[in-house]
Amino acid sequence: MKTLRGLGLVQTILWAVALIVVIVLPFTSAPFRVEQYITWMTIAVAAAGLNLLTGYNGQISVGHGALYGTGAYTVAILVTDAEWPLLPTVIAAAIVCFVVGVIIGLPALRIKGLYLALVTLAVATLFPLVIEQFSDLTGGSGGLTLTSEQLYRGSIRDRRVKWESPIDGLASDQWKYFIFLAISIICFVVIANLVKSRVGRSLVAIRDNETAAEVSGINVSRTKILTFGVSAAIAGIGGAMFALNKGQVNPTSFTLTLSIYLLVAVVLGGASTVIGPAIGAVIYGVFIDVISPELPESLHSATPLILGTLLVAQMLMAPSGIVGGFHDLTARISRRKQGGGKQDKNEEVTVTTHEVVAETDLETDPGGFHP
Amino acid sequence: MNDFLEILVVGIGNGAIYAMLGLGLVVIYRSTGLLNFASGELAMFSTFIVWTFWNFGLPMWLAILGGMVGGFLIGVLVHKVAVSPLGDPHERPLAVVIVTIGLFLGLNGAAQLIWGTVDKRLDPWFGVSQITVGGVAIAWQKIGAVVVLFMMVLLLWALFKFTKVGLSMRAVASNSESSALCGVSVQNMLMLGWGMAAGIGTLAGVFSAPNLGLGTNLMQLTLVFGFAAIVLGGFDSILGAVVGGFVVGILSSVVPQYVSVFEKMPLAPAFILILAVLLFRPQGLFGSKEVARV
Numbered sequence: 001m002k003t004l005r006g007l008g009l010v011q012t013i014l015w016a017v018a019l020i021v022v023i024v025l026p027f028t029s030a031p032f033r034v035e036q037y038i039t040w041m042t043i044a045v046a047a048a049g050l051n052l053l054t055g056y057n058g059q060i061s062v063g064h065g066a067l068y069g070t071g072a073y074t075v076a077i078l079v080t081d082a083e084w085p086l087l088p089t090v091i092a093a094a095i096v097c098f099v100v101g102v103i104i105g106l107p108a109l110r111i112k113g114l115y116l117a118l119v120t121l122a123v124a125t126l127f128p129l130v131i132e133q134f135s136d137l138t139g140g141s142g143g144l145t146l147t148s149e150q151l152y153r154g155s156i157r158d159r160r161v162k163w164e165s166p167i168d169g170l171a172s173d174q175w176k177y178f179i180f181l182a183i184s185i186i187c188f189v190v191i192a193n194l195v196k197s198r199v200g201r202s203l204v205a206i207r208d209n210e211t212a213a214e215v216s217g218i219n220v221s222r223t224k225i226l227t228f229g230v231s232a233a234i235a236g237i238g239g240a241m242f243a244l245n246k247g248q249v250n251p252t253s254f255t256l257t258l259s260i261y262l263l264v265a266v267v268l269g270g271a272s273t274v275i276g277p278a279i280g281a282v283i284y285g286v287f288i289d290v291i292s293p294e295l296p297e298s299l300h301s302a303t304p305l306i307l308g309t310l311l312v313a314q315m316l317m318a319p320s321g322i323v324g325g326f327h328d329l330t331a332r333i334s335r336r337k338q339g340g341g342k343q344d345k346n347e348e349v350t351v352t353t354h355e356v357v358a359e360t361d362l363e364t365d366p367g368g369f370h371p
Numbered sequence: 372m373n374d375f376l377e378i379l380v381v382g383i384g385n386g387a388i389y390a391m392l393g394l395g396l397v398v399i400y401r402s403t404g405l406l407n408f409a410s411g412e413l414a415m416f417s418t419f420i421v422w423t424f425w426n427f428g429l430p431m432w433l434a435i436l437g438g439m440v441g442g443f444l445i446g447v448l449v450h451k452v453a454v455s456p457l458g459d460p461h462e463r464p465l466a467v468v469i470v471t472i473g474l475f476l477g478l479n480g481a482a483q484l485i486w487g488t489v490d491k492r493l494d495p496w497f498g499v500s501q502i503t504v505g506g507v508a509i510a511w512q513k514i515g516a517v518v519v520l521f522m523m524v525l526l527l528w529a530l531f532k533f534t535k536v537g538l539s540m541r542a543v544a545s546n547s548e549s550s551a552l553c554g555v556s557v558q559n560m561l562m563l564g565w566g567m568a569a570g571i572g573t574l575a576g577v578f579s580a581p582n583l584g585l586g587t588n589l590m591q592l593t594l595v596f597g598f599a600a601i602v603l604g605g606f607d608s609i610l611g612a613v614v615g616g617f618v619v620g621i622l623s624s625v626v627p628q629y630v631s632v633f634e635k636m637p638l639a640p641a642f643i644l645i646l647a648v649l650l651f652r653p654q655g656l657f658g659s660k661e662v663a664r665v
Contacts, residue, residue, distance in 0.1 A: 060468050062408075111649045113464035114406045118602075119649065121408065122595050122642045129636035256591060260472055267469050301483030308477025312453050315469050 007330050022181065031173040033289075035245060038177055040285035041184045042068075042242040047265035047277035048191055049234030054263070055271030056195055057227045058207030059108055063120030064262050066127035067232045069254030071097050071239030076144040076249045077137060079161060083148060086161060086244055090183065093240035094233040101232020105225040124259040128251040143250030146243065160247055180241050187234055192274045194230075203227060204272070235262075264307055268314060270321025279322055376507045378624050384513030385596075386620020387520045391575035392590070392597030393604070393612035394523060395568035400606045401544045402564030403454070405467045409474035411594030413449070413569045415587060416478050417442030418576030419486050422493050422585055431496050435577055439570040446569030449474060450562045482587045490584035496577060516578045520613065523571060527609055540564060592638060596623065599641035602648050605658020614656065619644065 026034045050064045071093035078084040078092055104123070108116050131138045138144065147158040165175035194200050202223055205213040214220045243249050261284055269280025284307070292303045318325050392414060399407045407413075421438030425431060453470050457463060497515035501508045531537040542550035543560040551557050579593055599619045604611020622644065623637040633639045654660045 054465065058465070060465055062468065062472065107646060107650055111646075111653075114467065115649055115653070117408070117464070117468045118406055118598055119645060122598070122638070122645055125592065125595050126636065126638050126642050129638055133632070133635040260476060263469065263472060264476070271465075298487075299484070301480050301488065303480065304476045305480030305484060308473045308475070308480060311473030311476065312470050315466055315473065316453070316456050319466065 007334055010330070026174045026177040031171065034173040034177050036285065036289045038180050038245045039242065039289075040281050041180050042238045042245065043262065043265055043284060044238075044278040044281035045184050045187045045241065046235040046238030047262050047269070047281050048188060048274075049231045049236075049238065050262050051266045051271055051273075051277045052191060052194070052203070052234065053227055053231035055266060055273075055276075056200065056203040056207065057224065057231075059224065059228065060113065060117040061120040061231075062117050062256075062259050062263060063104075063123035063127075064231075064235045065254050065256065065259030066123050067097050067100060067235040068239035068242065068258065068262070069127055069131070069249075069251075070100055071236030072243035072249045072254070073131070073138055073144070073239075074236070075240045075243040076146055079146045079148060080144055087179075090237055090240040090244070093236045097236025097239075098229045098233040100236075101229040102225055104232070105228025108228060109221055109224060121256070121259075124256045128255055131251040131254070138251075141251055143248055145248045161244075176245065180245065183237065183241060187237060188274065188278065191234070195274060199223070261307075264311055267311060268321060270323030270325070273321070273323040273327070276321050276323040283322075373506050375625075376505075378628050379621060380507060380509050380513060382621035382624035383617060384510070384516055384620070385624060386600075386617035387513070387516035388575050388578045388593065388616075389596040389600045389619050390520055390613045390616025391516075391523065391578070392572055392593055393600035393616050394520075394527065394609065395572040395575070396597055396601050397604075397607060397609055397612045398527070398564055398568040398571065400601070402540060402561050403450075404459075404544075405454070405471070406598070406606075407568070408468065408471040408594075409449070409478060410568065410572055411590030411597070412475050412478040412482075413442060413445060414572030414576040414593075415589045416445065416482050417569060417573040418493070418580055418585060418589065419482055419491070421573065421577055422486075422491050422580070425493065426491075431494070435496070435573070438577070439573045442569040442573040443566040446565040446567070447562050449569075450565035454565070455558060455561065479587050486587075488587070490586040491580075493577070493580040493585050495581040512578070512581065519574060519578075520616075523574070524609060524613055531609075536560075536563070595638060595645075596620070596641055599645050601655070602645045603655055605655030607659055608655070608657035611655055611657035 025037060029037070046064060046068045049067075050061060053059050053061055053064075074093040074096045075089040078089045079086065084092070104120075107119070111119055132140050135141075146161045148161050149156050150159045150162075152159055163172045163176040163179075165172045167175065170178075195203070202213065202218045205216065205218060206220055206223060210220055239254075242253075265280030265284050266277050267280070268283055269278065270276030287303050287307060292300055295302060314321065320328065392410065395410050395414070396407060399405065399410065417438045420441040421434045424434035424437040427434075429437070453474060454467075457466050457470060495510075495512040497511040499510070499512070501510040503509070529537075531541055539550065539555045540560045540563065542553070542555055543557050547557045550560075575593065575597070576589060579589055583589055596619055597616075600615035601608075601612050602615070603618060604613070604615030619641050622640045626640045627633045627635070627637045648655060
């Protein structure tokens with residue numbers, strides 16, 4: 001009992017430290033860094049959406065970058081052409097991407113596994129070309145800059161959208177940071193509740209054995225299509241945040257590489273864990289934005305090499321990712337400590353072992369990619 | 372009419388390239404049952420090896436041979452280190468996708484690291500001259516691509532049909548356990564398959580590079596075209612890869628010319644083809660049907 005509480009304490013401390021770091025960071029970093037942190041958040045949110053589909057439900061998508069891009073372009077077009085206020089566009093992006101996700105989810109009922117990966121890879125490759133094709137709407141290869149009519153020197157003109165902080169002492173980049181942090185946290189809380197619910201268990205059941213899930217009374221087709229929709233909507237929110245943060249969108253931001261990095265974030269952090277994609281996104285961000293610029297010019301491209309190698313190595317050695325690995329580790333520690341105290345309090349130990357087993361099952365089983 | 376014929380010639384030339392990449396994909400699918408998402412990047416990497424030899428002053432054919440050997444060795448290494456420890460690809464599709472995507476990233480990064488991010492120029496193997504047949508100009512490079520493709524198909528066919536190695540590879544593909552019991556080294560055969568696929572892919576890169584410029588993104592679109600080719604032809608059919616390659620090549624050069632919605636996306640017809648075939652005839656034109664035991 002005591003060791004369990006000890007481990008719980010470790011987790012609580014980790015959470016508290018993370019919370020403090022997240023709140024303090026925008027006050028101690030330069031504005032350009034704060035913008036980079038927001039980009040990491042957008043990656044984290046999109047990766048969390050992908051994780052719902054690929055990690056929990058087992059439908060492999062190598063094309064979530066296209067959905068992220070769809071969200072970003074929805075925002076850009078609504079703000080610039082339709083003069084929408086900024087934040088409602090995020091909801092519109094989610095709805096648009098939900099519909100697109102459902103449309104992609106329909107053929108995914110028949111196309112599975114490796115073949116679904118192939119189709120989504122083609123979607124990711126196609127997306128920038130689609131943007132260039134419909135340049136009337138999307139601005140083509142030049143992209144779109146988010147503008148709105150603003151009062152400037154006495155007259156109303158189209159100017160780049162800005163984030164004005166309503167609170168004194170909070171710079172505009174810090175204000176933006178906290179708004180996007182709030183949106184990200186909402187997304188993660190929604191996902192956390194979803195996967196703990198009956199729906200979440202049916203997602204995992206479908207991944208592990210579709211026939212068995214169908215027999216147990218789960219409506220497999222409906223669940224899979226809706227999962228695709230929700231996953232796409234969350235990825236779209238990530239993209240919407242990206243567009244609002246940068247103030248411009250460009251087809252080169254939404255290539256196959258982005259889709260691949262989203263997958264990297266999910267897998268490195270820990271697929272089928274709630275917080276894994278966020279950790280993966282931070283690792284990705286640290287590599288791309290912090291380490292890579294520090295390297296000499298000729299070594300800049302070492303980043304994809306390192307991430308690719310990490311990905312392969314991790315898949316072969318620790319497929320459950322960082323968070324999954326952490327759960328495995330804590331489970332092992334608590335089991336060992338239980339074993340040590342066996343002689344003293346025989347009765348209590350039998351009870352707690354059961355609890356430990358129950359807990360490990362819950363925590364580690366959804367993780368990783370076992371067949 | 373001549374315009375159409377010229378577009379058709381371009382499509383056939385591209386189709387030969389897609390078919391070459393498709394052949395590599397088929398060889399890997401036949402031997403290990405997996406879709407190799409890194410095969411385009413493998414081809415790109417070994418094309419850079421070709422360029423290095425060529426830039427060093429070797430004659431083109433020798434440089435290509437060197438690149439193919441290099442590609443073969445990398446393919447063997449990749450299989451040994453990253454792919455074979457995974458086990459049965461259809462049991463763990465996600466793991467296969469992740470590992471080949473990891474290789475995709477890694478090879479791309481390695482190529483940028485070694486050769487830089489500025490595009491290199493690789494001369495066309497068969498020169499820049501062309502012949503005119505009935506008013507239609509045909510570049511020798513395109514004829515060369517088609518001839519090389521057919522030689523490769525002939526070689527592969529002969530290998531699988533007449534040699535002991537080819538027989539062993541087919542045995543491993545159809546039932547690896549039984550062939551292991553007969554004394555065939557399964558791992559060696561799979562390794563050979565990966566090596567061969569990477570070697571063949573080199574040629575696709577060599578024929579793409581003069582037109583597209585030799586950069587690290589050389590094969591990213593071609594990969595999707597190559598996949599479209601083998602989806603249409605059937606994942607395990609060599610004939611299918613060739614027919615599929617030409618169909619995809621012709622479609623993706625003709626359709627954007629005449630359908631204005633597809634003007635800037637030659638990839639779209641290929642994508643629609645992939646989707647339609649996988650939905651309605653997953654075994655493709657010449658592939659064998661997949662049967663699952665429940």
